[in-house]
Amino acid sequence: MAHSGINILFEGRNFTRLLGGLWISAKIAVIAIILGILLGIIFGALRTLHNPVLRFVLRIYLEFFRIVPTVVLLFLFYYILPKNFNMNLGAETVAILVFTLWVAAEMSDIVRGGLISVPPHQVEAGEAIGLNRLQLYYYVLLPQSIKLMIPATINLTSRVIKTTSLLLLISVMDVINIGQQIIEANSQHYQNGAFWVYGFIFILYFILCYPLSLWARHIERKELAENA
Amino acid sequence: MSWSVVQQSIPIFGQAFWLTLKLSFYGIIGASILGLLASFIRYFEMPVLQRIAGMYIELSRNTPLLIQLFFIYYAFPEIGIKLSAQTSGIIGLIFLGGSYMAAAFTGGLNGVDKIQVESGKAIGLTNWQLARYVVLPQGLSLSVPAIAANVIFLIKETSIFTVIAIPELTNTALDQIGMYYHTDESLLLLVIGYAIILIPLSILLTWLERRARYGAFGN
Numbered sequence: 001m002a003h004s005g006i007n008i009l010f011e012g013r014n015f016t017r018l019l020g021g022l023w024i025s026a027k028i029a030v031i032a033i034i035l036g037i038l039l040g041i042i043f044g045a046l047r048t049l050h051n052p053v054l055r056f057v058l059r060i061y062l063e064f065f066r067i068v069p070t071v072v073l074l075f076l077f078y079y080i081l082p083k084n085f086n087m088n089l090g091a092e093t094v095a096i097l098v099f100t101l102w103v104a105a106e107m108s109d110i111v112r113g114g115l116i117s118v119p120p121h122q123v124e125a126g127e128a129i130g131l132n133r134l135q136l137y138y139y140v141l142l143p144q145s146i147k148l149m150i151p152a153t154i155n156l157t158s159r160v161i162k163t164t165s166l167l168l169l170i171s172v173m174d175v176i177n178i179g180q181q182i183i184e185a186n187s188q189h190y191q192n193g194a195f196w197v198y199g200f201i202f203i204l205y206f207i208l209c210y211p212l213s214l215w216a217r218h219i220e221r222k223e224l225a226e227n228a
Numbered sequence: 229m230s231w232s233v234v235q236q237s238i239p240i241f242g243q244a245f246w247l248t249l250k251l252s253f254y255g256i257i258g259a260s261i262l263g264l265l266a267s268f269i270r271y272f273e274m275p276v277l278q279r280i281a282g283m284y285i286e287l288s289r290n291t292p293l294l295i296q297l298f299f300i301y302y303a304f305p306e307i308g309i310k311l312s313a314q315t316s317g318i319i320g321l322i323f324l325g326g327s328y329m330a331a332a333f334t335g336g337l338n339g340v341d342k343i344q345v346e347s348g349k350a351i352g353l354t355n356w357q358l359a360r361y362v363v364l365p366q367g368l369s370l371s372v373p374a375i376a377a378n379v380i381f382l383i384k385e386t387s388i389f390t391v392i393a394i395p396e397l398t399n400t401a402l403d404q405i406g407m408y409y410h411t412d413e414s415l416l417l418l419v420i421g422y423a424i425i426l427i428p429l430s431i432l433l434t435w436l437e438r439r440a441r442y443g444a445f446g447n
Binding site: 067069071075169183202210 | 286388
């Protein structure tokens with residue numbers, strides 16, 4: 001074929017540029033997931049304490065990040081921080097901040113759910129042998145509940161990767177933004193550029209997320225088989 | 229923050245609010261039908277169709293709505309299918325939501341005790357009767373919590389419709405910010421708009437979850 005549409009992907013530096021965009025998305029996702037999980041574990045543990053004020057505040061925090069769509073969260077931080085708090089952060093930093101806080105909120109619920117599923121006699125037994133609060137969490141509660149948290153955490157990771165597609169909206173140079181530029185720049189020679197470029201990005205996301213969902217399902221099945 | 233600007237902006241946000249509700253409604257209804265169909269195909273292990281349903285579910289669950297919408301809205305016309313922005317949005321939401329609804333229904337159907345199905349067969353029910361009188365009533369009530377979570381998820385996903393310029397809540401807010409620099413006022417109305425839909429809905433759905441527990445009886 002003299003002129004096949006798929007060539008738009010290999011014209012000039014298009015292919016490396018697309019992968020470069022994917023790298024930006026991946027970087028933001030990885031940083032946000034690591035920071036968010038760490039923060040989420042702390043929040044989750046705090047939510048199991050019997051401090052009503054702390055629990056209320058963290059609950060409101062969780063519900064806020066759950067109710068407000070992620071697109072809106074991005075815009076809230078993107079517009080309000082510079083205007084009302086005089087903080088001029090780059091779009092990528094805003095994205096990392098929003099994603100971290102969002103992951104931390106979701107993670108806190110996963111961690112809390114795992115922790116309260118440990119039977120109370122385990123806690124009592126730990127107290128009986130003189131463990132303090134921190135030791136109780138570290139030696140008794142976390143090791144027993146971590147297995148329950150893993151599938152949900154993998155699914156959350158996959159959600160974060162899919163949500164990086166929204167970075168385009170606050171003009172981060174992510175894979176979709178670069179894809180749009182490529183389609184526009186080549187529109188004279190490639191009439192069906194959108195088909196190939198968006199199709200390619202569609203497949204890229206699938207390649208990233210599909211193994212994660214298989215992994216989560218595999219662990220869930222193993223858990224079920226062990227408990228049966 | 230200027231309250232007169234907030235007041236002036238209420239009508240246009242009101243329109244956006246109804247559009248968000250309307251698109252969510254069609255999307256959720258469509259997604260539920262598609263999801264129920266896919267979960268039935270998998271539950272009764274229909275040959276060939278089962279494969280197709282499985283592939284659809286994986287594709288839909290493991291790709292972002294934004295790129296699905298771009299594909300429907302920008303790439304489909306290149307292969308001869310022209311759709312309006314709103315139709316593209318609804319189709320995108322159905323494509324995405326169908327797999328999540330399928331997972332919810334499948335969870336419910338698999339939750340029905342095997343002994344129920346066996347007893348049904350023992351008294352001579354046909355496959356259709358088995359589905360209609362035994363599996364569905366119990367399975368559906370078991371899937372209510374997951375369906376409720378999906379409904380909220382799908383309504384939130386409509387915020388992504390802004391990328392194909394559908395004037396729903398998010399798009400309207402961005403427009404107001406872009407045209408008049410009414411940043412704080414628009415963001416406030418935007419958050420309030422979603423809160424009005426989602427907070428009562430999440431309370432209602434929690435109540436419904438408690439009511440629809442009869443499927444859990446006997447377990």
